[in-house]
Amino acid sequence: MSSYGLGRRQFLTTAIGVAAAWTQVSGNAVAAPQPKQASLGNSVNVCLTDVSADKWVAGQSDVLFKAKRTTNPLTVKIDDSVKYQKVQGFGAAMTDSSAWLIDKLSTAERSELMKKLFDPSKGIGLSLLRSPMGATDFNASGNYSYNDMPAGQTDPTLSKFSIQHDVPYIIPALRQALSLNPSIKVMANPWSPPGWMKTSDSMIGGTLKSEYVSALANYFVKFIEAYGEAGVPISYISPQNEPMGTPTWPGMFLSAYQESELIQEIGKAFEVNGISTKILAWDHNWDVPSYPETIFSDPAASKYAAGTGWHIYSGNPNYQTLVHNDYPSKETYITEATGGIWQDSKQTAFSEALGTWIINGTRNWANGVMLWNIALDPDMGPLNSDTDGIPMLRGLITIDPANGRVSYNVDYYALAHASKFVKPGAHRIYSNTFGEGSIENVAFQNPDGSKVLIAYNSGSAAKTFSVADGTHSFDYTLNAGDAVTFTYSGPEQSGRTPAATKVSDPTHDFTFKSTSGPVTVTYDPALLPYQNAIRTGNNLVTYSLPIGASVETTGRALSRSKWTATASAQADWGVAANAIDGDINTRWSLGHGPTSDDWFQIDLGSPTSFNKIVLDTGVNNSFDYVTKYQIYVSNDGGDWGSAIANGSGGIGKVAVTLPTRTARYIRIVSAAASGFWWAIGDINVYGSSRGSASITAPTAVSKGLQMKTWTSKEGSQVTVVFNGTADSKSFKISTDGSYTYTLPSGTSAMFTTQELSSFPEPVFSGLTPNQGIPRSKFTISGSGFGDAQGLGTVYFGSSYAEIDSWSDTSISAYVPKGIAAGKVTVSVKGTSGVDAGGSSFDVMELGPALPRTGWTATASDASQWDAPGNMLDGDSGNRYSSGTGQYDGLWIQVDMGQTQTFNKIVLDVGGSIDDYARSADVSVSTDGTNWTKVSSVADGQRVQLVSFPTQTARYIKVVNTGDVARSWWSVAEFNVYN
Structure with a gap:
């Protein structure tokens, strides 16, 4: 590691x-249970783990398959006729x-x-x-x-090699x-x-x-x-x-x-x-x-x-x-x-x-x-x-x-x-699963034909589920947090009526021929947020683009002579103009790890038609690229509307293909936090030479390519194309033939088409809290936002809000950094581009913090790299960190050198995403011995404002409460306000 x-x-x-x-x-291993030989096809061996009872992979009484149908909505269907990867x-x-x-x-x-x-x-x-x-x-x-050598010496022939x-x-x-x-x-x-x-x-x-x-x-x-x-x-x-x-x-x-x-x-x-x-x-x-x-x-x-x-x-x-x-x-x-x-x-x-x-x-x-x-x-x-x-x-x-x-x-x-x-040598075989918070499982068939089902209850309550294999089934109850491994050699099959009659599975498999044997590609709606999506006509088209594949248009690269570039931030040595100067060796750099409100923007000089944008991070750069992005366009540089495309980014060139758009401004917005910086060595925009064609899933492919289609229960049209030939192959993905998808040998492309009218109308119903400081978190409640962010946007006035989490009914986001104090409208646009509405948020003005000259900091725990004094040094790039996981009683303390009058503190975690106290008590003291609790934090966040009645004291102590946080505790800056 x-x-x-x-x-x-x-x-x-x-x-x-x-x-x-x-x-x-x-002190002994108990995981050497011997599964009883299931000589009868309907006998199932059971090994259970109950963590709370310290029971580990313990043999239980057999259960029996019975020739019965089950209508249990929690039915795991096993089908050994559907085989996936071989397990080593x-x-x-x-x-x-x-x-x-x-x-x-x-x-x-x-x-x-x-x-x-x-x-x-x-x-x-x-x-x-x-x-x-x-x-x-x-x-x-x-x-x-x-093959170690003394400093300065080499051994290219490896003559000194030794194990x-x-x-x-x-x-x-x-x-x-x-x-x-x-x-x-x-x-x-x-x-x-x-x-x-x-x-x-x-x-x-x-x-x-x-x-x-x-x-x-x-x-x-x-x-x-x-x-x-x-x-x-x-x-x-x-x-x-x-x-x-x-x-x-x-x-x-x-x-x-x-x-x-x-x-x-x-x-x-x-x-x-x-x-x-x-x-x-x-x-x-x-x-x-x-x-x-x-x-x-x-x-x-x-x-x-x-x-x-x-x-x-x-x-x-x-x-x-x-x-x-x-x-x-x-x-x-x-x-x-x-x-x-x-x-x-x-x-x-x-x-x-x-x-x-x-x-x-x-x-x-x-x-x-x-x-x-x-x-x-x-x-x-x-x-x-x-x-x-x-x-x-x-x-x-x-x-x-x-x-x-x-x-x-x-x-x-x-x-x-x-x-x-x-x-x-076993193969994973088909089983449906119910995901996090329910019965999660995976099934296998061993080389001798016996089967294994591993099931885990990741929910918070006991669940009774059924296991169906062919015409037989059995029921089992698994407590929250418990796991079980079932092994069996059967069951014996009799009759023709399958035991599982109502099994819901949102995934679908597509199997194709290749020179190395059959290959299977899996559609899973959980993959859609990791793919590329565009609004085209009345549809949302989500598609995969393997590295090495490409989508070509008939347009040519536009002249950059009248362009200007700006960005939400830039390093002194990596200005935005470097990305449009035609020199791949100069580049724009954000100068820090991106969050989902950072952006890069081009002013084309006048309204221009275009259908492709290519971001090039430069040769050999595997670090500084945008991991997830959204594309916005505007004619005035102020009204950006909804995102028109989003994608997963990646190393090297990122090509964003669009239905033809006419606009003056193009903005690429980061849609996820990353530990790497974001840089662009060169950016090109391609003009369209035809009308506004719709990008679609292919309806036909060239000889040698294989194509299969499927329609989900919700109406999504899924098309998969596989290239099993030895060469790259191309096919059209637009109504007029102006967009061509090229697929390398041995790769597949997946297209999922959803009608925009099938998305529910987004509704904004609430905002909590409705007051805070820059970089503090707020939560929007409502409906119809979409299961993932996709093309959705939260606007904080005219700025983008950094997204913390996104679901169909709730969005957590952060007040943009650097935003001025005052009333600002927070609004949401859903995936389909429909405005969900909004509400007012009051950005607070804290005023100047108290001077920290002569202050000192101590802590109950501190890592060897991040001393407590770092939270008083004025540099948010340095921080205090605990060096241990958070626990009840972990504390930090600040001595202000003399008594001060104050009524607020702000704990700022800086660039970290996770290392903040989830809950804490704040106390003050005049002598460092006798403490008075003045406030509590029940739901902490990265920039934590704690307000309380005005106090006069010399010492401030923040004590972690509870033991639910799995992260370190860090504070980049500790500020006090009056």
Whole structure:
């Protein structure tokens, strides 16, 4: 693990939370239940976890399938005739720290532990292992690679290559695991190559020097050959762990273009040396799908890239299906996920591990799921002594090297629900699910024909659901927070009437032929917010555009001679005009991570017709791009109306294709927060040479392309086109033929058409509160807003409001920064462009804050990087942070040096999104000993105004209350007002 999924400097500000007490039943693993052989087709074996009762994967009485119909609305239908991805297994990482701790056990203790981890019959049968290539942040020793050289020296021929470091305890642990479970597949990847290959000349930071691409490819060859000779075959590698993170432990930045080149070199080296190890691209977080797709879009790299490795630290599993649909022949793996002190309870930890990573991970096409450290010590280490590692993570097990005590953590049991029962080579099979807050599930069929259903109740109350397979069904009641794994060999089928008669499923599968066999593309309305959408004619058309695909128009690039550019913000060295100067090497930069109210604008000089906008972030830039956007147009620069298009952004060029519009001004608005900055190297607008054609789903495609259609229950028209040929293919997507979609080999495109008249009329019904300061949060209630933001907009006067959350009946947003005090109208425009109405909001004027000269700050807890004094320094870029998850009693205190008179304080979290107190008490004191409570905060926010009756005091203390926040507590600026 390197940056835990966070961007520029964010690895130090990741949300951290309350540490849980991981008590185990008698300190022993209980996840070695032996499912009774279901000899009869109607007998179902049951293993249950009840977190609240400390009952883990415990065998229960069998239930029986019966030949009966069910009308239960919570019916899970199983259909093994519909098969999805092959599952290679479930597992975790044998880090240096994990292997070192296991090696400290006695022979008998080590044997017992390894059986419980890897033995398919006596343990939980882990079948995937991740093995870091060299040092990570979890090392019992310091930094090392397999080809270290003295400072200033290099070894391009790798004559000094050696895996000797791994021989004493890492390789023996891997070999013992393989002896217990020969079906185990090992994945290996470096956190950093040898330092001499990098611009930093260190294993920390830097990027790969271009002259060492071939040397690094051969480094992989030597590693795989050496490990193979040592009895550890390597099934998968990725070129670089978390290539967009550069932490204070081993790591390396690698752009998508650099990784594409490196994969080509590794692939060629593998061919020459007869190595069959598969290469996984990316190996980082869910929310940058354009990175692996950039690699897949390069045919020279794609031929060697078998699939994608995903980490779970930002984004969600839907991104896996997004990339799968675009490139359906590529494999998908969750290669790293971990729990830690930010999880406020065992229940939360179990929910994330089983519900999000295992159930939803595999429902979103994961061929396997790997957690992080197999074992850590009670201090969440050992950490790499050469780096500034953070002791905040939890292993599957905890080993105390002082006494050899082994305890089994919640993550172990979550994995057991899958790894114990789903065998390598199983296929995920069809089952409908009910989503968050209800019964979530996933089903599999093992190679021997037996079936496995994993179900988890993520709701707040017990639920009775039915399971239907063919003509048989059974009922089961699952308490809130509980999980169950059902295994069975049948059921025996009799009669022709299916047991499930009323199963609702909003998803739909499209299966196509390819040279590698059938591929399946899944429509899921949950994917629509991640795709591109435009209003065209009387329809809303939402479509996917894989990296490498394009939509071409008949228009030409417009002259930029009379253009001017402006932006909501810009760095001194990255002014807006740089994006329209024709030089890709100069660029506009926002200068900070965008939120959903930042924008870039072009004045075309006069009303102009156009139908395409292309944003180019520049060659080799994998960082600074807009992740989600909306497009607005205007004739006067003041009235922007509703968004006419939205999309998901991405690395490289972002092309926005539109029905022909005539306007003078174009504004691109960020629609999501990002840890990366936003920059544009060059922007072009294309004029139309024809009339206003409507963009549509294709009605016919060229020879070689495959097209299928489906209509949802709600009336959405879904069309999918798949290119199973060896070449790119094109087809028309407009009524007059002026828009052409080009689809690369092996990719699919999905079009969803909804009539605008089918959207409900949006209604604004309330605003709470109706008074606040800039950057404070408010909530709009109403109906018909749409399930996701899409083309919807919240206007705060003439400004855009940053969106916190958006649903059909409620929108949370923030007062824009820098807005003047006074009455302002807040209004909503829905996805269909209809104005929902609005209400007045009073922006408060606080006046000047009290001078802070001579003030000091203290805290009950503080991280080693973010001292309490930072909240008094006048620089919102520095902050205090707790360094621990929030808990009841965590406090910060300010000494103003002398008594002052005041009636308000403002706690400003700065650029953080999550690290604020959810609830707190505010007290004052004249002597620092006797305190008077003056106010409470019940629902905190990023910029927290606390008002109270006028006080005269020297000290102010803010005490966190409750233990529900899973984040650190940070304050960038603490100000006091009178």
